[in-house]
Amino acid sequence: EVQLVESGGGLVQPGGSLRLSCAASGFTFSDYAMSWVRQAPGKGLEWVSSINWNGGHTYYAESMKGRFTISRDNTKNTLYLQMNSLKSEDTAVYYCAAAYTVFVPTTTRNYNYWGQGTQVTVSS
Numbered sequence: 001e002v003q004l005v006e007s008g009g010g011l012v013q014p015g016g017s018l019r020l021s022c023a024a025s026g027f028t029f030s031d032y033a034m035s036w037v038r039q040a041p042g043k044g045l046e047w048v049s050s051i052n053w054n055g056g057h058t059y060y061a062e063s064m065k066g067r068f069t070i071s072r073d074n075t076k077n078t079l080y081l082q083m084n085s086l087k088s089e090d091t092a093v094y095y096c097a098a099a100y101t102v103f104v105p106t107t108t109r110n111y112n113y114w115g116q117g118t119q120v121t122v123s124s
Contacts, residue, residue, distance in 0.1 A: 002026035002113050004096050009118030016086050016122070022079040022096030022115055029077040030054070033104040035111065036070060036081045038092035038120075045108040048094070049081065052104045059106050086122045093117040 008020040020036070035050040049070040050059045058070050069082040079096050097111035105111065 004098065004113055004115035006094060006096055006115045006118035009094060009120045011121045011123065012086055013124050014086060014088060014122055017082070017084045018086065018120060020081040020083065020094055020096075020118060020120070022081075024077045024079065024096075024098065027098070027113065029072075029098075030074040032098040032100055032112070034070075034072060034079045035097045035099065035105055036079075036094055037097055037108050038090075038094045039117075040089070040092040043092075045095075046092070047106060047108050050104045050106055051079070057104060059104060083120070086120075088122050091120060091122050093119050 003025045005023045012018050030053055033052050036048040037045050038048050039045050048061055051070045051072055055072050067085045071080045095117045096115045098113040099105045099111045
């Protein structure tokens with residue numbers, strides 16, 4: 001059974017940091033590009049960041065550049081998102097997603113697997 005299980009979300013003050021994790025199982029993690037996608041209250045899905053199969057290439061949405069860092073550990077089948085300098089507009093449910101493709105997705109579409117999401121709330 002394929003599983004993507006996010007963790008690490010929570011309540012944080014503006015300017016704070018969180019590190020999200022996504023534990024993968026049931027498929028060959030290192031064969032997949034991985035992404036983080038978020039959904040703010042009342043809004044659609046928004047692509048956040050992606051990483052290729054070995055971590056050698058990373059991509060970020062413009063508003064996340066310099067604040068978020070995506071990484072992966074293929075020995076642990078885990079994807080990470082380090083989020084710094086958080087803002088209220090970063091409040092959302094964050095999903096990890098896996099794509100079996102040579103071309104790393106930088107959209108909210110074309111993923112084979114999705115996690116259930118973890119809530120991040122940025123508020124004072």
